[in-house]
Amino acid sequence: MTAQILDGKTLAQRLKGQLQTWLAEVSPQVGRPPGLAVIWVGDNPASAAYVGQKQKSCAQVGITSFGGQFPAHTSQGELAHLIQQFNQDERVDGILVQLPLPADLDSTKLLHTITPDKDVDGLHLVNLGKLLRGEPGLQSCTPAGVMRLLGHYQIPLAGKQAVVVGRSILVGKPLGLLLLASDATVTFAHSRTPDLAGLTRQADILISAVGRQGLITPQMVKPGAVVVDVGINRTPAGLVGDVDFVGVQAVASYLTPVPGGVGAMTVAQLLLNTVQSYGQRHELVMPQFSG
Numbered sequence: 698m699t700a701q702i703l704d705g706k707t708l709a710q711r712l713k714g715q716l717q718t719w720l721a722e723v724s725p726q727v728g729r730p731p732g733l734a735v736i737w738v739g740d741n742p743a744s745a746a747y748v749g750q751k752q753k754s755c756a757q758v759g760i761t762s763f764g765g766q767f768p769a770h771t772s773q774g775e776l777a778h779l780i781q782q783f784n785q786d787e788r789v790d791g792i793l794v795q796l797p798l799p800a801d802l803d804s805t806k807l808l809h810t811i812t813p814d815k816d817v818d819g820l821h822l823v824n825l826g827k828l829l830r831g832e833p834g835l836q837s838c839t840p841a842g843v844m845r846l847l848g849h850y851q852i853p854l855a856g857k858q859a860v861v862v863g864r865s866i867l868v869g870k871p872l873g874l875l876l877l878a879s880d881a882t883v884t885f886a887h888s889r890t891p892d893l894a895g896l897t898r899q900a901d902i903l904i905s906a907v908g909r910q911g912l913i914t915p916q917m918v919k920p921g922a923v924v925v926d927v928g929i930n931r932t933p934a935g936l937v938g939d940v941d942f943v944g945v946q947a948v949a950s951y952l953t954p955v956p957g958g959v960g961a962m963t964v965a966q967l968l969l970n971t972v973q974s975y976g977q978r979h980e981l982v983m984p985q986f987s988g
C-alpha cells in the first residue's frame with residue numbers, strides 16, 4: 698500500500714483564493730480590509746517560518762498585517778499595553794501572540810488580555826471553554842486546520858480510534874477535543890506514556906504533535922491508518938515532521954507531508970479565523986469557504 702497524500706498546500710491555496718475573491722468584493726463595501734496583529738517577542742526560530750508565511754499569505758488575500766517583532770527584554774506590562782491597544786484598534790480583527798514567549802513572561806496572563814472576539818488562536822479561556830462545550834467560537838488554527846483537511850478528504854471519524862501524541866494547549870488537547878466532537882474515541886499520549894508503540898498501533902487516526910524527528914516509525918502504525926504529522930523539526934536538510942515519511946507511506950492509507958501538510962493549513966485557518974472575526978464585527982453573511 699502507498700498512502701495517499703493529504704495535500705494541505707493545495708487545499709490552503711484554494712481556501713486563500715476564495716478568501717481573496719470574497720474580500721475583494723466585501724472590503725470596499727465595509728470600507729476597510731480585515732487586519733491581523735502578530736506579536737513576536739525575541740527571535741525563537743520556531744516562530745520565524747510561521748511569521749513569514751503568515752505575512753505573505755495576508756498580503757496575498759487582502760488582510761492588513763499589524764504588530765511585528767519585539768526585543769526579548771520587552772516587559773510583561775509593555776506587551777499587555779500593546780495588546781490592549783490592538784483590542785481597541787478598529788482596524789484589527791485578530792491578535793496572535795507567537796508562542797513560546799521568553800521564559801520570564803507569563804504567557805497565560807498575556808493571552809487572557811486579548812479580547813476573546815479577536816483571539817484568532819483560540820487560546821483565551823472563553824474560547825477554550827466554548828471548545829469544551831462544543832459551542833461555536835474561535836478555534837486554535839492548527840487543530841481546526843487538521844479537521845478541515847480530514848473533512849476535505851471525507852475521512853470518516855465517527856467510531857474510529859484516534860490517538861493524539863502530544864497534549865499541549867495549542868495543538869494536542871484542542872485537536873483531541875475536536876476529534877471527540879466528531880465522535881472518534883480519543884486517547885492522548887505524551888512523554889509519560891509507557892509503550893507508545895503499543896498504543897499507536899491501535900490507532901485508525903494517528904496524530905503526532907510532538908516536535909521530535911523520527912518519533913513515529915512504520916512499526917508504530919496500524920496498516921491502513923490515517924497519519925497526521927503536525928511536528929515541525931528543523932534539520933540541515935530542511936523542515937521535517939515527526940513521522941518517518943517514506944517508511945510510514947508504505948503502511949498508512951493517508952499521510953500528511955511536511956512541509957505542505959498541516960503547516961500550510963494552519964496559516965489558511967488563521968486567515969479564515971481573522972475573516973470570521975471581521976465578518977462578525979460587521980455582521981456580514983459569510984459564505985462557506987470549503988476550498
Ligand SMILES: NC(=O)C1=CN([C@@H]2O[C@H](COP(=O)(O)OP(=O)(O)OC[C@H]3O[C@@H](n4cnc5c(N)ncnc54)[C@H](OP(=O)(O)O)[C@@H]3O)[C@@H](O)[C@H]2O)C=CC1
Binds near residue numbers: 887960
Ligand atoms: N504544523 C503546524 O502548523 C504547527 C506545528 N507545531 C509543531 O508541533 C510540535 C508540537 O508543538 P506544541 O504542541 O506546541 O509542542 P509542546 O512542546 O508544547 O508539546 C509537545 C508534546 O509532546 C509530548 N512529548 C514530548 N516527547 C515525547 C515523546 N518522546 N513521546 C510522546 N510524547 C512526547 C510532550 O509531553 P509532555 O506534555 O508530557 O511534556 C508534549 O505534550 C512542534 O514540533 C511544533 O513546532 C506547532 C504548532 C503548529
Ligand SMILES: Nc1nc(=O)c2c([nH]1)NC[C@@H]1CN(c3ccc(C(=O)N[C@@H](CCC(=O)O)C(=O)O)cc3)C=[N+]21
Binds near residue numbers: 743793955957
Ligand atoms: N501562538 C502561536 N500559534 C501557532 O500556531 C504557532 C505558534 N504560536 N508558534 C509556532 C508554531 C509553529 N507554527 C507553524 C505554522 C505554520 C507553518 C508553516 O507554514 N509551514 C509550512 C512550511 C514553512 C516553510 O517552508 O518554511 C508547511 O509546513 O508547509 C510552520 C509552523 C505555528 N505555531
